[in-house]
Amino acid sequence: MSLSLKIYHKLPGWSRNLAASLRGHYLNSWRYDKNSQILVEQALERDFWGRKDWDRWVGNRLDKLLSRARTSVPYYREVWDERSDDLQSSDKLENWQILEKDSVRKEAENLVADDRNLKKMFCDHTSGTTGTALNIWASSDTVKHWYALNEARCRNWYGVTKNDRWAILGGQLVTPATQTKPPFWVWNSAMNQLYLSSYHLSLTSVKSYLDALCRYRVRYILGYPSAIYTLARSALALGRRDVTLHVAISNAEPLYDHQRETIAEAFDCAVRETYGMAEMAAAATECSEGNLHQWLDAGIIETDDNDEIICTGLVNPDMPLIRYRVGDRAKFAKTPCACGRSLPVIASIEGRSDDVLLTPDGRIVGRLDPVFKKDMPVIESQIIQKTLKTILVKYVPAPDFNSSAGRDLSNRIRERLGDVEVILEKVSQIPRTPRGKFRAVVCELSAEERTKARGF
Numbered sequence: 461m462s463l464s465l466k467i468y469h470k471l472p473g474w475s476r477n478l479a480a481s482l483r484g485h486y487l488n489s490w491r492y493d494k495n496s497q498i499l500v501e502q503a504l505e506r507d508f509w510g511r512k513d514w515d516r517w518v519g520n521r522l523d524k525l526l527s528r529a530r531t532s533v534p535y536y537r538e539v540w541d542e543r544s545d546d547l548q549s550s551d552k553l554e555n556w557q558i559l560e561k562d563s564v565r566k567e568a569e570n571l572v573a574d575d576r577n578l579k580k581m582f583c584d585h586t587s588g589t590t591g592t593a594l595n596i597w598a599s600s601d602t603v604k605h606w607y608a609l610n611e612a613r614c615r616n617w618y619g620v621t622k623n624d625r626w627a628i629l630g631g632q633l634v635t636p637a638t639q640t641k642p643p644f645w646v647w648n649s650a651m652n653q654l655y656l657s658s659y660h661l662s663l664t665s666v667k668s669y670l671d672a673l674c675r676y677r678v679r680y681i682l683g684y685p686s687a688i689y690t691l692a693r694s695a696l697a698l699g700r701r702d703v704t705l706h707v708a709i710s711n712a713e714p715l716y717d718h719q720r721e722t723i724a725e726a727f728d729c730a731v732r733e734t735y736g737m738a739e740m741a742a743a744a745t746e747c748s749e750g751n752l753h754q755w756l757d758a759g760i761i762e763t764d765d766n767d768e769i770i771c772t773g774l775v776n777p778d779m780p781l782i783r784y785r786v787g788d789r790a791k792f793a794k795t796p797c798a799c800g801r802s803l804p805v806i807a808s809i810e811g812r813s814d815d816v817l818l819t820p821d822g823r824i825v826g827r828l829d830p831v832f833k834k835d836m837p838v839i840e841s842q843i844i845q846k847t848l849k850t851i852l853v854k855y856v857p858a859p860d861f862n863s864s865a866g867r868d869l870s871n872r873i874r875e876r877l878g879d880v881e882v883i884l885e886k887v888s889q890i891p892r893t894p895r896g897k898f899r900a901v902v903c904e905l906s907a908e909e910r911t912k913a914r915g916f
């Protein structure tokens with residue numbers, strides 16, 4: 461933990477609000493300026509562009525990006541200089557090697573163009589689900605473009621703006637982990653944002669969270685669906701109908717149908733799924749028709765045989781991530797969306813490629829949410845693949861959980877995974893990742909075992 465975070469944790473509640481607001485002012489100065497509204501309007505106009513306009517726009521950006529990466533970015537310069545097949549031209553995307561996350565972690569500074577000064581750039585320290593820390597650097601222009609896209613395709617699509625009061629349920633340690641009494645949040649007045657700690661959310665603390673949402677009059681919430689779902693489920697169990705929202709926006713984890721239904725019912729609001737990453741290499745948001753649209757101006761997405769996505773970010777030419785293997789899987793839909801936007805539709809984001817289970821006969825099983833339909837008396841659960849034939853299910857039971865529900869649960873898993881042993885383990889809480897994220901599915905098979913089972 462950093463020294464500044466230690467000092468911050470010792471502050472009384474009101475000073476933490478002040479500290480959060482000062483930080484908010486600082487972030488606002490990076491993210492928005494007088495041109496932001498124009499950038500938002502341009503992005504909204506592009507939503508309805510025809511294919512030709514998009515091809516020209518993306519092609520133009522890509523040409524500039526590849527040329528800049530080849531000449532001004534030390535990492536890529538070295539890769540191309542060492543290549544023996546250098547007869548292949550670097551102006552074609554398919555000739556570029558896949559960039560692995562580990563390279564971004566180790567070579568972060570070498571991935572920044574050498575005509576840029578790191579000290580004058582914004583640095584986002586991020587850690588993914590596996591806790592791997594990454595540093596992503598961006599110029600002021602890039603940050604403003606990225607936040608304009610977010611304002612357009614996230615808030616504007618959902619009928620809210622950055623000036624509305626909102627809540628975020630996320631992984632920042634806004635409250636010391638040891639604190640047992642509210643407030644488990646800070647009010648950031650610069651951003652009109654109530655930052656709620658996802659780490660302190662429990663059956664005993666949830667009432668105070670719901671009270672805070674009312675007291676701060678928040679209009680919408682953004683956060684991990686697992687955490688918003690816990691709030692929603694508790695609101696229903698407590699018979700609280702006083703928290704109504706305009707929209708709940710999920711991020712960072714896949715959104716499951718049972719979560720969506722419960723959140724919509726509890727807060728009487730629309731629920732929208734989003735997909736994005738701190739690396740700014742790709743993003744997608746759900747429209748009013750319920751389809752997830754890829755942002756063509758954020759990045760190019762290729763998919764491999766295993767549906768893994770490979771992204772080339774178009775927003776950050778100063779730290780270009782070209783053919784970057786993000787570690788997520790996705791399937792694209794063939795049909796256009798009834799909303800009229802030309803942005804491609806992603807049929808589903810299957811989550812991280814190491815968060816899929818393998819059956820003994822080599823099938824890949826991604827989403828297992830049908831196992832936990834609303835009728836299953838389970839508050840939360842995690843499915844862990846121990847071996848090819850052993851599945852451990854950790855679950856937090858609802859009061860009406862009984863042995864027949866347990867049998868039902870095991871059967872539903874076997875229906876999908878075949879002849880496997882299912883071990884049920886009752887727990888009081890499912891542990892979160894270091895960033896406070898919830899993982900519904902965890903595969904503990906080694907890379908060798910996975911390759912062997914899949915046959916490739």
Ligand SMILES: [Zn+2]
Pocket residue numbers: 747748749750751753797798799800801
């Ligand atoms: Zn649509």
